[in-house]
Amino acid sequence: MFEGWDAVVLARAQFAFTMSFHIVFPAFSIGLASYLAVLEALWLATGREVYINLFNYWLKIFAVAFGMGVVSGIVMSYQFGTNWSSFADKTGPVIGPMMAYEVLTAFFLEAGFLGVMLFGLERVGPRLHFVATLMVAIGTLISAFWILSANSWMQTPTGYAVNADGQFVAADWLKAIFNPSFPYRLVHMVLAAYLTTSLVVGGVGAWHLLRDQHLAGPRVMFSMAMWMATLVAPIQILAGDQHGLNTLEHQPAKVMAMEGHYQSHKDGAPLILFGWPDQADAKVKYAIEVPKLSSLILKHSLDAPLAGLDTVPRENWPPVPITFWSFRIMVGLGFLIMGLGLFSLLMRWRGMMYQSPLLHRFAVLMGPAGFIAVLAGWITTETGRQPFTVYGLLRTTDSASPLAAPAVGSSLIAFIIVYFAVFTAGVIYILRLMAQPPHPGEQGPTKDLPARAAGITPAAGAAVEGVR
Amino acid sequence: MSIPIDLATIWAFIIAFAVFVYVVMDGFDLGLGILFPLFPQKADRDVIMNTVAPVWDGNETWLVLGGGGMMAAFPLAYAVLMPALYTPMIAMLLGLVFRGVAFEFRWRTQKARNKWDLAFAGGSLVTTLAQGIALGAILQGIHVDGRHYGGGWWDWLTLFSVLTGIALVIGYALLGATWLVMKTEGELRERAYHLSWMLLVAMLCAIGAVSIATPFLSVQYTQRWFAWPNIILTAPVPIAVAAVTALLLRALGNKNDHQPFFLTLGLFALSYAGLGISMYPYIVPQSITIWQAAAPANSQIFMLVGVSILVPLILGYTAWAYWVFRGKVRPGHGYH
Numbered sequence: 001m002f003e004g005w006d007a008v009v010l011a012r013a014q015f016a017f018t019m020s021f022h023i024v025f026p027a028f029s030i031g032l033a034s035y036l037a038v039l040e041a042l043w044l045a046t047g048r049e050v051y052i053n054l055f056n057y058w059l060k061i062f063a064v065a066f067g068m069g070v071v072s073g074i075v076m077s078y079q080f081g082t083n084w085s086s087f088a089d090k091t092g093p094v095i096g097p098m099m100a101y102e103v104l105t106a107f108f109l110e111a112g113f114l115g116v117m118l119f120g121l122e123r124v125g126p127r128l129h130f131v132a133t134l135m136v137a138i139g140t141l142i143s144a145f146w147i148l149s150a151n152s153w154m155q156t157p158t159g160y161a162v163n164a165d166g167q168f169v170a171a172d173w174l175k176a177i178f179n180p181s182f183p184y185r186l187v188h189m190v191l192a193a194y195l196t197t198s199l200v201v202g203g204v205g206a207w208h209l210l211r212d213q214h215l216a217g218p219r220v221m222f223s224m225a226m227w228m229a230t231l232v233a234p235i236q237i238l239a240g241d242q243h244g245l246n247t248l249e250h251q252p253a254k255v256m257a258m259e260g261h262y263q264s265h266k267d268g269a270p271l272i273l274f275g276w277p278d279q280a281d282a283k284v285k286y287a288i289e290v291p292k293l294s295s296l297i298l299k300h301s302l303d304a305p306l307a308g309l310d311t312v313p314r315e316n317w318p319p320v321p322i323t324f325w326s327f328r329i330m331v332g333l334g335f336l337i338m339g340l341g342l343f344s345l346l347m348r349w350r351g352m353m354y355q356s357p358l359l360h361r362f363a364v365l366m367g368p369a370g371f372i373a374v375l376a377g378w379i380t381t382e383t384g385r386q387p388f389t390v391y392g393l394l395r396t397t398d399s400a401s402p403l404a405a406p407a408v409g410s411s412l413i414a415f416i417i418v419y420f421a422v423f424t425a426g427v428i429y430i431l432r433l434m435a436q437p438p439h440p441g442e443q444g445p446t447k448d449l450p451a452r453a454a455g456i457t458p459a460a461g462a463a464v465e466g467v468r
Numbered sequence: 469m470s471i472p473i474d475l476a477t478i479w480a481f482i483i484a485f486a487v488f489v490y491v492v493m494d495g496f497d498l499g500l501g502i503l504f505p506l507f508p509q510k511a512d513r514d515v516i517m518n519t520v521a522p523v524w525d526g527n528e529t530w531l532v533l534g535g536g537g538m539m540a541a542f543p544l545a546y547a548v549l550m551p552a553l554y555t556p557m558i559a560m561l562l563g564l565v566f567r568g569v570a571f572e573f574r575w576r577t578q579k580a581r582n583k584w585d586l587a588f589a590g591g592s593l594v595t596t597l598a599q600g601i602a603l604g605a606i607l608q609g610i611h612v613d614g615r616h617y618g619g620g621w622w623d624w625l626t627l628f629s630v631l632t633g634i635a636l637v638i639g640y641a642l643l644g645a646t647w648l649v650m651k652t653e654g655e656l657r658e659r660a661y662h663l664s665w666m667l668l669v670a671m672l673c674a675i676g677a678v679s680i681a682t683p684f685l686s687v688q689y690t691q692r693w694f695a696w697p698n699i700i701l702t703a704p705v706p707i708a709v710a711a712v713t714a715l716l717l718r719a720l721g722n723k724n725d726h727q728p729f730f731l732t733l734g735l736f737a738l739s740y741a742g743l744g745i746s747m748y749p750y751i752v753p754q755s756i757t758i759w760q761a762a763a764p765a766n767s768q769i770f771m772l773v774g775v776s777i778l779v780p781l782i783l784g785y786t787a788w789a790y791w792v793f794r795g796k797v798r799p800g801h802g803y804h
Contacts, residue, residue, distance in 0.1 A: 064572045070525060071568035075561045077532050080539060081550025082557050088550070089615055092543025093767040100540040100771050103533045104778040111529045112785045115522025116792055123792050165615070167543065169764045401551040402616045411558045418562050422569050422587075429576040 008400045010408040011083040014415060016382075018075050020375055021419050025069030027374045030144055030190065031197025032062045033137040035224075036117075040133050044126060049440065050216045057217065057438035058201070061430055063118055068426045070111075072419075083408060087389055087399035093169045094160055094176055095150050102146035110139035144190055152182035154390050155381070156250045168390065180250055184243035185381075191236045192377065195337060196370025198228035202340075203367025206360035208437040213354050217438035222363070223353060230341035237334055241297075247384075248298055251391060253312050254384030257323035259294055260284040261308040268292040269306035274328070277320040282309070284324075318386045326379035333373040340366050475769070476762040479541040480751065482775055486537055488740055490530035492733055497524045499644020501567055501592020502637060503663065504585060511799045512656050513585060518797045519651040521571060526786055528568070541768055544615060545751040545761035551617040552610045553602045553624055560598035567591030593637065600636030604629030607746065608685050612755040628681055635674035639736065642667035646729035653796050664720055664728055672713060675739060679706075682746060686754060689746050702745055709738050 036058055043051035077099065080088045088096075116124060116132040124132070159175025160168045170176050202225030208218035248255045256262075260272040262282040271294040275287035295304040309317055340362055347356045385391055389399045497520040507513055520527075539546040550557060566587040574584035601624060608628050611619035645667055648660035683690040693702050712734045719727035749757045762768065 064576070067525075067569055067572040070528070071565045074528070074532060074564055074568075078535055078550070078557060078561055081535065081546050082554055085547035085551045085617070088539050089543050089547035092539045092546060093763040096536065096540025096543060096763065097767050097771045097774075099536045100533070101774055103529065103536050104774050104782070107529045107532060108526065108778075108782045108786070111526035112782065112789055114525055115789050119522045120792055163764060165544075167764075170766055170770070173766075173770055401547075401554075402613075402618075403551055403554060404621055407554055407621045411554070414558065414562060418565055422565055425573060425580070426569060429573060432576070 007403050007405040007408050008397050010405055010412055011400050011403070012396065014083060014408060014412040015079060016379075017412070018072065018079065018415055018419070019378070019382075021423060022069070022072040022076050023374060023378055024371050025065050025072060026140070026143070027189075027193045027196045027371065028065050028200065029062065029069050030140040030193035031195075032058060032065065033133075033140045034194065035197055035201065036062060037130075037133050037137040038224075040130050044130055050220055053438045053440060053442040054217050054221055056442040057433075059118065061433050064426055064430050064433070066110075066114065068423060072423075075415075082411075083401055083403070084389075084399050085401040087394070090166060090394060090399075091154070091168050091390060093167055094153060097170075098146050098150040098153070098177065102143055102150075106139045106143035106146065109142065110136050113139070141190065144193070145186060148186045148189055149177050149179070149182050152185045153177075153179045155185075155385055156181040157390055157393060168393075181243075181246050184239070184246045187239050188236070188243050188377075191232055191239055192370065192374050194228060195232055195236060196374055198225040198232070199337065199340075199363075199366050199368075199370040201225040202229065202363045203365075204434045206363035207367075207434070209354055210357060210360045210364070212437075215437050216440075217442075219354055221438075222360075223348075226341065226344035226348070226353070226363070229337055230345045233334065233338035233341045237338060240331070240334065245298065251385060252307065253309065253316060253318060254323065254381070255298065256307070256309045256312070257318040257320045257384050258327040258380060259298075260287070260320060260324045261294070261306060262310065262320070264306065264308040264310055265295070266305045268303045269294040269298075269308075271297065275324075277324045279317075279320055316387065318384045323380055323384040326376040326383065330373050330376040330380060333369050333376070337366065337369060337373070474759075475765055475772070476542075476758045477749075478772065479537075479762065479768055480749075480758045482772075483534060483537050483541060484740075484744060486530055487534040488737070490527070490534050491736060491740070493527035493530060494524075495640045495736065496520075496643040496647040496729070497527055498567075498592045498596050499640035499642065499647065501588050501644075502596060502641045503644050503648070504589035504592070506663065507656070507659070510581075515652055515656060515797050515799050516648065517571065517574070517588075519647065522793045523786075523789060524568075524571060526789065528564070537771075540771055541763055542751055542758065542761040543763055545756055545758075547615065548610065548612055548617050548752050548756065549606065552619060553605055554621065556598040556602045556605065556624055560595050560602070563591040563594035563596075563598060565591070567595060592640075596637050596640050597633045600633035601625070601629045603636065603743075604632030607632070607682065607743070607753060609754045610752050612752060628685065631674075631681060632678055635671075635678050638667060638670045638674050639739075642671050643729070643732050643736070646732045650726050650729045651797055653798060661720065661723065668713075668716060668720070668732075671735070675709065675735070679742070688754065692746055705738055705742050705745065709735065712738065 036055060039051050039055040039058070042048070043055060080095075113132040113135040116129065117136050120132065121129045153176055156179050157168070157176075158179045159170060159172040159177075161171040163169050201221050205218040205220075205222030205225060208215050209222055212218075244255065244258075247258075259269070260275060260277050261269060262277075262284065268291065270289035270291045272284055273288045273290065275284040275289075277284045292302040295306050296302050298304075298306065309320070343359055343362065344353065347353050347359050353359075387396050388394060389396050500516050500520060504513065504516070507516060535546075568591075570584045570588035570591065574581050574588065577584070604626070605624035608626060610617065611623065642664065645660045645663040649657055649664060652660065683693060692698055712731055716728060716731040716735070719731055747753055749759070751758045751761050
């Protein structure tokens with residue numbers, strides 16, 4: 001059934017699909033792990049019950065999200081071999097050690113302390129348990145460090161040489177790890193993870209405040225989340241802008257695609273707000289533009305000349321429509337998130353933080369916005385680097401495994417069916433947990449109750465089921 | 469066969485170690501999934517899950533280290549083997565997806581609990597079969613063309629690879645059964661004992677069958693095992709298997725708590741050493757040696773620094789986590 005299909009296209013579809021599913025979970029668990037560490041620290045410092053209640057409440061959700069992140073992550077780690085074996089052969093000496101360090105310094109740390117974090121409070125005591133929570137949180141950040149370093153090296157390769165077998169080898173490890181786009185990418189992603197989590201926490205808090213404004217737990221989580229959105233969203237927009245300038249320097253074609261600049265502009269490029277990029281005709285149709293603004297943003301000068309894709313050989317063009325639109329979705333959501341933060345600040349100032357249904361509804365609506373923004377951001381950066389896997393050096397078509405299309409096609413179908421079945425169920429379970437407000441004396445997975453197990457007691461599970 | 473010590477050899481041992489630790493640690497919890505259908509009672513299943521719930525995630529991380537480490541240290545072998553094992557690898561990954569989420573999901577639903585029990589059992593079985601088949605497919609040799617896999621989509625499927633697949637299912641099930649003997653009490657433990665006996669007999673048959681079949685795969689294996697003077701070095705392996713088996717039979721007869729599990733691990737170690745003897749110094753049998761597949765020295769040295777510092781640390785805190793959750797798991801009481 002896949003005769004005539006291109007195995008490379010199918011492999012790309014498979015990578016994009018599995019990656020899109022995977023990225024959601026680490027983005028959530030990076031933020032949530034840090035949030036849990038903060039909650040437990042506050043509990044240890046103040047002894048206030050509301051913090052440990054919130055900790056136990058979010059711990060259950062963390063356990064489900066983390067489990068899904070682990071299993072979808074194992075798939076990612078093997079996909080380099082199964083579908084992209086030429087890439088693995090050629091870049092293994094550089095990318096391989098970075099990913100191996102991710103396993104050694106991050107995955108083991110998270111996995112090793114996760115059990116104690118989930119089940120061990122009564123076995124090891126609060127202080128050692130806090131250490132376990134902290135280790136899990138630090139593990140998620142170290143993981144982000146290495147995987148973004150590896151990804152950034154593929155986008156802006158430095159510190160390498162090429163050997164006789166055509167493999168990339170490291171000439172300077174520090175330059176390879178701390179490659180030019182890495183700091184920007186790391187900051188942008190970690191902030192995105194924190195914002196994503198704060199929007200979920202804030203959305204859940206707001207959901208329960210809409211029903212009862214006096215619930216202690218939802219008040220605390222809503223307030224904490226809104227502080228995060230207020231303070232971090234503007235920083236994120238700034239970080240994104242800096243990342244964009246870095247991309248313009250190292251991957252200009254990607255920025256041209258993001259901006260929809262098929263044509264070069266000698267004296268000031270307009271900012272195309274919306275439009276329909278037509279790859280065949282090499283122009284953006286129905287464009288709504290602001291004159292000179294693109295030059296102002298990218299070059300900080302109204303009349304600065306800006307090169308377009310007409311300066312790039314056609315075979316090196318990224319697919320503009322996807323890059324163009326995913327970028328707009330990400331930026332649009334970024335500004336909406338900042339709007340939510342400012343709105344909450346206004347309400348806070350007026351003392352209406354917990355009494356404004358409008359704010360709460362807005363926050364509920366924005367609950368999933370972080371996930372969509374993260375996905376859109378990844379699509380922008382990954383599609384914008386095409387047609388290369390190692391930017392300018394190794395083409396995507398030269399990276400794939402020597403596989404027949406039916407093999408890649410059937411595995412793609414299998415992944416689609418399995419992922420939708422499994423992860424839909426997981427999301428439903430998470431939503432069920434979220435549908436309940438945190439209760440006083442919230443049971444974590446730590447209380448010594450009958451047949452206690454991963455995350456929740458069967459009794460509480462039944463209660464959740466009953467509510468639905 | 470003298471073994472020259474160099475970076476590639478060191479890395480071959482490190483990867484072999486990581487894969488073995490994976491087999492040891494995830495083997496028994498995959499085995500629990502394989503045994504799941506034999507324990508239809510919900511309470512039993514809860515206890516079985518609880519014996520590994522806090523540690524399974526760390527167990528599985530060794531698989532990522534084995535795969536990731538291979539890409540880093542022997543990229544050529546990784547690039548050749550993975551497409552050659554495409555279908556079993558995809559099957560393994562999908563099996564792991566079902567199995568891994570079942571740990572979290574089955575506690576969160578009453579209605580769909582049976583489905584997640586099935587996902588746990590089926591996922592474990594598929595994962596194990598795929599791993600065993602992949603092992604057999606590697607042993608029987610892989611068609612290499614330049615720096616790529618040169619064979620077809622179904623080359624991995626032979627009688628021999630199915631045999632190694634079934635053998636691994638039996639082996640993991642035995643590890644799971646002896647783990648339950650160690651971690652549970654009462655009737656559940658009794659049933660685990662009975663299963664251990666049957667599975668031990670099955671595993672000895674499986675080891676025998678694979679051992680007899682392997683030398684027929686290639687002349688090189690035959691010479692490695694039976695030609696003079698190699699036989700002096702290889703003969704201790706079957707002798708040790710016999711000795712460990714005798715101890716295991718005695719331990720089961722005495723209804724010992726811990727010995728059956730660790731002696732079964734001993735059987736695994738010996739079988740694994742046998743594999744190493746057959747394969748060395750090839751990483752893709754008959755085609756690519758560890759030196760041909762090795763990443764440049766600066767990649768291997770860079771990682772060696774990390775491995776020598778971090779692996780002892782990892783083993784340390786992993787042992788601590790196991791220690792925290794030591795002892796029997798009882799129904800109605802959770803951990804003790």
